[in-house]
Amino acid sequence: AEAVSSGGSKSNAAEAEVAVAVVAALLRAGMAAADIGVITPYVAQVQVLTDGLQRWGDARGVGVEAVEVKSVDGYQGREKEVIVFSCVRANPQGQVGFLEDWRRLNVALTRARCSLLVVGNLATLADAGCPNWAAWVQHVRSKGLVLQ
Template identity: 45%
Template structure:
């Protein structure tokens, strides 16, 4: 039985030089990658996206150290930053959001353009690892998480026995919007694309 857990919000992500990393998410990425590989998914079909170089390096290290299958399977999986994946796709994308401490901002994933890139790289399947309580503080993430919950896709627990998440989503923080590009009125509403 494989347990997928997220770190408690009181545990901050670690720093790797000037970058963030989240050890629990990196371990869970390896478990999910292993499960896909065990079910016959080709390593070239899987991509791992994370907004931080520290997390990218740590995910690669965890897969090399802890992966239970042949090592060449793990080395053939692309692990890159959001920006490096721009314009490209994989059949399956695993997005490691990293940030888990409720006092911290979302950093790169608070930017709607980078979030758009991260969420649209998967052709067939997207797995998001993150702390929904922290992510839901940003209006766009809140709307996504509400949608995921309504669709039965917001889950937690053991990988072999995922259950609907009972986590209480945070109320979105007030942000300046014009789709969060820095111009506009103060809002707490869910993201609405600008009219054309």
């Protein structure tokens, strides 16, 4: 479930755990940490993701510092081979906040050179009342690209 920090930024610890597990799987498969980027719309989630990756790396003696974790706004103009995008928002109202802005959505979904892995609450994204997200959800479902 999403949470709000004292500064008003949002985070989602459960989703961060999944995103960290995805990055861990990529690293175990031999991908270089420098080729992986993690993007999220909220600064609070950047911190949760960074902390989670560091804990995972420390527990295994694996360097994860080269995995770049940034906000969507901080990733403009940058690319990585693989991008893991943590959407954060998960609520029954379908509120997606920053993700309604098509420019941010464009940045988030176009930073990967090779593979984009989106970690998010599909029901929230599908019900967001945002035509861009609705179209994206319909597309990934139609292609069988949704893992649960």
